[in-house]
Amino acid sequence: xxxxxxxxxxxxxxxxxxxxxxxxxxxxxxxxxxxxxxxxxxxxxxxxxxxxxxxxxxxxxxxxxxxxxxxxxxxxxxxxxxxxxxxxxxxxxxxxxxxxxxxxxxxxxxxxxxxxxxxxxxxxxxxxxxxxxxxxxxxxxxxxxxxxxxxxxxxxxxxxxxxxxxxxxxxxxxxxxxxxxxxxxxxxxxxxxxxxxxxxxxxxxxxxxxxxxxxxxxxxxxxxxxxxxxxxxxxxxxxxxxxx
Ligand code: 16G
Numbered sequence: 147x148x149x150x151x152x153x154x155x156x157x158x159x160x161x162x163x164x165x166x167x168x169x170x171x172x173x174x175x176x177x178x179x180x181x182x183x184x185x186x187x188x189x190x191x192x193x194x195x196x197x198x199x200x201x202x203x204x205x206x207x208x209x210x211x212x213x214x215x216x217x218x219x220x221x222x223x224x225x226x227x228x229x230x231x232x233x234x235x236x237x238x239x240x241x242x243x244x245x246x247x248x249x250x251x252x253x254x255x256x257x258x259x260x261x262x263x264x265x266x267x268x269x270x271x272x273x274x275x276x277x278x279x280x281x282x283x284x285x286x287x288x289x290x291x292x293x294x295x296x297x298x299x300x301x302x303x304x305x306x307x308x309x310x311x312x313x314x315x316x317x318x319x320x321x322x323x324x325x326x327x328x329x330x331x332x333x334x335x336x337x338x339x340x341x342x343x344x345x346x347x348x349x350x351x352x353x354x355x356x357x358x359x360x361x362x363x364x365x366x367x368x369x370x371x372x373x374x375x376x377x378x379x380x381x382x383x384x385x386x387x388x389x390x
Contacts, residue, residue, distance in 0.1 A: 153181045153191050160211075161200055167213035171201065174209075220371050222315050222347075225281070225360075226299040229273045236299075237272035241331075243295050245287055252284045255346045255357040263287035267296060270331050271360075277332045278366055283358040310355055315347040319369065322361065332363050339364035 147155070160171060171177075174188045181188075192209050195201045202212050229236035246266050253260040264284040271279040283300065285293070289308065296303055304310040322342040329336040340361050347356040 149183050165211045169211050171209045224301040225271050234273040239270040242268035252357050256354045279360050279362045280328050281360045310349050312347045313350050315345045317345045319343050
């Protein structure tokens, strides 16, 4: 490790593990002496941390650990991954697999004309064998030629067969109630509360590849949201609580 890298590692350690927000870093002069580098080198290292919004400077007072701004992100997962992370066994009952015209709304979401062909899948998703979610999924038929049924994970199948990898999604979440048909499929009383999540998912080339509506039983499902800093996850172990 060069002296410069040692300095950088030391500063990151201070910021991530030793100091709290608004606490002061050692003076530039002390850092320069301790690491046998020029003050200019120290200043450059601090400049970089300032650009990354991990520290801020106060004229005449020194450099302080920044309090990170909060943004919310939801990690993109498939139902299968989501359930496994919760220690539940994912399952799926395929009810419908049909080729249909996209229609205006789904066509718009998938950048197809309303007459464009999509594969519509309706699946009851289970966790440890218990119905958790009713899913309607629409995929541009041209992207998934020959796909007529899905047994396990759709996302795994998309990757295995078509090398399509979902990398980003636009999603909305809102409260709803189950209509009689959905209630019967989810083994819940009619009009019981549910969460409706609508997703448009994009692949690595930013093509829209899926439009889906997932209706979760409100009493069985909760959204887990990772809260992270705007600067993104930081490197290194032993992070401070409250950040990520
Ligand atoms: C999630 C997605 C859904 C996707 C499915 C694939 C939400 C709200 N929806 O349920 O759009 O089709 O995962 O899961 O997250 P699979 O790979 O297990 O079939």
